[in-house]
Amino acid sequence: MFYKCQKCKKVWQYPIEKCPECFSALEKIKSEKVKVIGVSRVTIPTMFHPKIPYFVLVLEDEKGNKWVWKSVEEYRIGEELKIETTTESNTVAVWRIKYDVLEGIEKVVELFDGIDVRQDFKILILPTLVLPRHPHFAENTSPQFLESLIKYLMGRGVRLENIKVAGQSFDETPIEAAAQKSQLLKVCQNYRILPLDLAKTDFIKKGEGDFSFEISEEVFKADLIANLPILKIGKASASENILKFLKKENYLGLKYLHSEEQIIENLNKVLPRYFTLAEAQSIQKTDQFVAHLNLIFGSFNPLNLDRIFAEVTMTRELPEYLKRVKIDDIPIVGRKIKEVQYEVEKY
Numbered sequence: 001m002f003y004k005c006q007k008c009k010k011v012w013q014y015p016i017e018k019c020p021e022c023f024s025a026l027e028k029i030k031s032e033k034v035k036v037i038g039v040s041r042v043t044i045p046t047m048f049h050p051k052i053p054y055f056v057l058v059l060e061d062e063k064g065n066k067w068v069w070k071s072v073e074e075y076r077i078g079e080e081l082k083i084e085t086t087t088e089s090n091t092v093a094v095w096r097i098k099y100d101v102l103e104g105i106e107k108v109v110e111l112f113d114g115i116d117v118r119q120d121f122k123i124l125i126l127p128t129l130v131l132p133r134h135p136h137f138a139e140n141t142s143p144q145f146l147e148s149l150i151k152y153l154m155g156r157g158v159r160l161e162n163i164k165v166a167g168q169s170f171d172e173t174p175i176e177a178a179a180q181k182s183q184l185l186k187v188c189q190n191y192r193i194l195p196l197d198l199a200k201t202d203f204i205k206k207g208e209g210d211f212s213f214e215i216s217e218e219v220f221k222a223d224l225i226a227n228l229p230i231l232k233i234g235k236a237s238a239s240e241n242i243l244k245f246l247k248k249e250n251y252l253g254l255k256y257l258h259s260e261e262q263i264i265e266n267l268n269k270v271l272p273r274y275f276t277l278a279e280a281q282s283i284q285k286t287d288q289f290v291a292h293l294n295l296i297f298g299s300f301n302p303l304n305l306d307r308i309f310a311e312v313t314m315t316r317e318l319p320e321y322l323k324r325v326k327i328d329d330i331p332i333v334g335r336k337i338k339e340v341q342y343e344v345e346k347y
Helices: 102-111 143-157 175-181 185-191 237-245 249-256 260-270 304-311
Strands: 002-005 026-029 033-044 053-059 066-071 092-096 123-127 164-167 194-197 201-207 209-214 224-228 230-232 275-284 290-299 330-335
Touching: 002 209, 033 260, 053 175, 092 275, 102 143, 102 275, 102 330, 123 237, 143 185, 143 194, 143 230, 143 275, 164 175, 164 185, 175 185, 175 194, 185 194, 194 209, 201 260, 209 237, 209 249, 209 260, 230 237, 237 260, 237 275, 237 304, 275 304, 290 304
Parallel strands: 092 330, 123 164, 123 224, 164 194, 224 275, 230 275
Antiparallel strands: 002 026, 033 053, 053 066, 092 290, 201 209, 275 290
């Protein structure tokens, strides 16, 4: 994505509100056809690029804009670089955020051949919201990530009054405190979006085998559900976030009788189809320090997404049910694992 000034015609690679030369508004420019104009083979590993060899490509689009690209596949000068898309629900999309989170969200949705979003759709967004912590602790979904999704939906024509941002507390911490400290409440207020405490909604009973679930009725009213977790090392963050759709007492009772893996597996059988858009810009390590990945993941299968994230971050200690997910069986689009992989816990 590039940004062009309509007055002086200068082009920028990063999003700025106005051209610093003539103060005019910038127009987004998408690259449609990309070819390779330079190739360099790298054989020396570094902290953020441990897997060698890899190739650094110099790319040029049809408008003459140039940038660099890391690839594990070798290309020849003059070849066209194409990114495959998918319609397969079990696929995981991986993309690196360069400067603009909104661009990353747009690209992940494009990798799924575009997800149906209409103007009259009712949208339910479920961010990670667990503790009253400032965004830099990477405990909750960041306000920047939530705001970027809202901007994306607005760009698709969705009316703000049809968007709800939901959450629920499963402990003694009031959800209002977490929403305020995390700054997610401020984002909702800025866009006049309804923040929703799922604990105060009505619940519908759904059964699956030996499991009896009480799920917020808001889930079944929505035309599109966006699971919006922030990923954390050693956790199945995307899979676990959907548990917040359950009534608190129902979840605590199920947890007493069953493993979390069983609850998640059976809950997914009764939930409507939902899309997980996972934040991995700044992620929390097991020691609660924050590492910077600048990645975004997307999938209709949150378990596959969690497994790919664990592979990207080279995490050794995983929940048992994640270990059983075979990495070779998961289709991936966007960036290859080796292109973005490094051992986060080591540094």
